[in-house]
Amino acid sequence: xxxxxxxxxxxxSSQASASALQFSRSVLKLGHSIHRxxxxxxxxxxxxxxxxxxQDESNIPAEWSExxxxxxxxxxxxxxxxxxxxxxDENEARRYEKKxxxxxxxxxxxxxxxxxxxxxxxxxxVTFGA
Amino acid sequence: xxxxxxxxxxxxxSSALRDSLIAMSDGDxxxxxxxxVYATLPAYSEHFSRLTANVQCYLLTDDAQARGLNDLNQDxxxxxxxxxxxxxxRYSKVVSWF
Amino acid sequence: MRENKKSFLIINRKAPYGSSAARDALDVALTFxxxxxxxxxxxxxxxxxxxxxxHQANTIGQKNLSANLAMLEMYDIDQLYVCxxxxxxxxxxxxxxxLNITLLDTHAIAALIKQQDQVLSF
Numbered sequence: 001x002x003x004x005x006x007x008x009x010x011x012x013s014s015q016a017s018a019s020a021l022q023f024s025r026s027v028l029k030l031g032h033s034i035h036r037x038x039x040x041x042x043x044x045x046x047x048x049x050x051x052x053x054x055q056d057e058s059n060i061p062a063e064w065s066e067x068x069x070x071x072x073x074x075x076x077x078x079x080x081x082x083x084x085x086x087x088x089d090e091n092e093a094r095r096y097e098k099k100x101x102x103x104x105x106x107x108x109x110x111x112x113x114x115x116x117x118x119x120x121x122x123x124x125x126v127t128f129g130a
Numbered sequence: 131x132x133x134x135x136x137x138x139x140x141x142x143x144s145s146a147l148r149d150s151l152i153a154m155s156d157g158d159x160x161x162x163x164x165x166x167v168y169a170t171l172p173a174y175s176e177h178f179s180r181l182t183a184n185v186q187c188y189l190l191t192d193d194a195q196a197r198g199l200n201d202l203n204q205d206x207x208x209x210x211x212x213x214x215x216x217x218x219x220r221y222s223k224v225v226s227w228f
Numbered sequence: 229m230r231e232n233k234k235s236f237l238i239i240n241r242k243a244p245y246g247s248s249a250a251r252d253a254l255d256v257a258l259t260f261x262x263x264x265x266x267x268x269x270x271x272x273x274x275x276x277x278x279x280x281x282x283h284q285a286n287t288i289g290q291k292n293l294s295a296n297l298a299m300l301e302m303y304d305i306d307q308l309y310v311c312x313x314x315x316x317x318x319x320x321x322x323x324x325x326x327l328n329i330t331l332l333d334t335h336a337i338a339a340l341i342k343q344q345d346q347v348l349s350f
Contacts, residue, residue, distance in 0.1 A: 030215050040252060124218050127226040133347075
């Protein structure tokens, strides 16, 4: 079965992203596929490469990146929600003339069309909100 | 089409549980995750009194154990994340309430 | 992309402005119109407060949500459903709402959700 996952809660402020990670691991373990993970609203903070939690806490952006590398996941961060909240890739940093960019490895910025397309092409869409 | 309703808030912190109960049809299922698992405390049992026997009730044991809810309410079937995925497949869609 | 259409429902449950949920849901709805997918919107709980008139959101540095809600019809998003109980609990009369809405009782809400292929919540 083809799943897509939507995360709208910020990591650390809410459990949404951590729950979505565990759910995604089970989806893949059970032999299903994940068409896309879409991060929207405060969920975009899951894509921050600058998140630096204490060593005895999970590094949620890093765990998403690792899962994406293992399973070729498409981790899409909503560009409009992200740029507002200061999550930028290299292109956006250049466009807005910012000194740095902080989108974590294996995430991409893209539009809401990616959410709608995921809804159309997936058998199940599961939202983790806050 | 059947629905798995996923609730992640306590009955006091949002109307998620109340709204999900309005939205439920016979043959649907309800799954409590995150803070939603607190709804299994006996004090909240009246929230579920309107439910028909045709709605299966589940809770995510990972979240219940994390919160020290070890004496699971017998009206709820405890499942892990694999079970959550299996339920998502068994019902035709998943609706989240938060 | 597959040719067959799916029915989608966006459930709104939050008041406007205090959080981004109402705005986020509206942006997703407008995106759906580009894909020409059947889309319905359901307003439950505090989301019915989005439908009150006379917003002047510039006083708090935000964009006017009700102006954008009024645009939905232009984008052929005309399936707007509102929970009758949520309105009456908040003392809002249907005639205070200028949008073309359909009021639903609780059993009709369950039926609406039942017939959808996918549901997104805000």
